[in-house]
Amino acid sequence: MKVEAYLFAGVAFFFLVTDVLYAVGSREPAGIAALTMSFVMLTLIGFYFGVMYRRKGRRPEDRKGAEIRERVGRLDFFPPHSVYPVLTATGSAVFAVGVVYGLWLALIGLGVLLGGAFGLVFQFAGRED
Numbered sequence: 001m002k003v004e005a006y007l008f009a010g011v012a013f014f015f016l017v018t019d020v021l022y023a024v025g026s027r028e029p030a031g032i033a034a035l036t037m038s039f040v041m042l043t044l045i046g047f048y049f050g051v052m053y054r055r056k057g058r059r060p061e062d063r064k065g066a067e068i069r070e071r072v073g074r075l076d077f078f079p080p081h082s083v084y085p086v087l088t089a090t091g092s093a094v095f096a097v098g099v100v101y102g103l104w105l106a107l108i109g110l111g112v113l114l115g116g117a118f119g120l121v122f123q124f125a126g127r128e129d
Contacts, residue, residue, distance in 0.1 A: 002062070003062070004046075005047075005049035008046030009050075012039050019035035019038075077124065082119075084119035085116070085120065090112060091115065091117075092113055094113075095112075095113050096109070
C-alpha cells in the first residue's frame with residue numbers, strides 16, 4: 001500500500017498547488033472550495049493507505065517474486081439472500097422523489113432508507129464464524 005499512499009499524496013499535492021494558484025488568481029469561492037475539498041479527501045485516502053502500510057507491512061502483490069497462493073484464504077461471509085438492499089434502494093428512490101414533491105414524502109423515504117441501511121449493517125451482527 002506504499003505505492004498507493006504515494007500516488008494519492010502526489011495527486012493531493014497537485015490539488016494543493018492548483019488550489020493556491022486558483023485562490024490567488026481567481027477569488028471565486030466555489031472553485032476554491034472544490035479544489036480544497038479535493039485536496040482534503042485525497043489527503044485522507046493517502047493517510048489511510050500510509051497507516052495500513054505501516055500496520056500490515058508489504059503485501060504479496062508488492063513483491064516481484066510473490067506467488068498467488070500467498071494471498072489465498074477465506075474472503076468473507078456473503079449472505080445467501082437479504083431484503084435490505086431492496087429496502088435501501090426503495091428508500092433512496094422515495095427520498096429522491098420526496099425532495100421534488102414535498103417534505104412529507106422525503107421524510108418517509110428517509111425513514112425507509114435509514115431502516116434499510118440499519119438492517120444491512122446489523123443483519124448478521126450476532127453471527128459467529
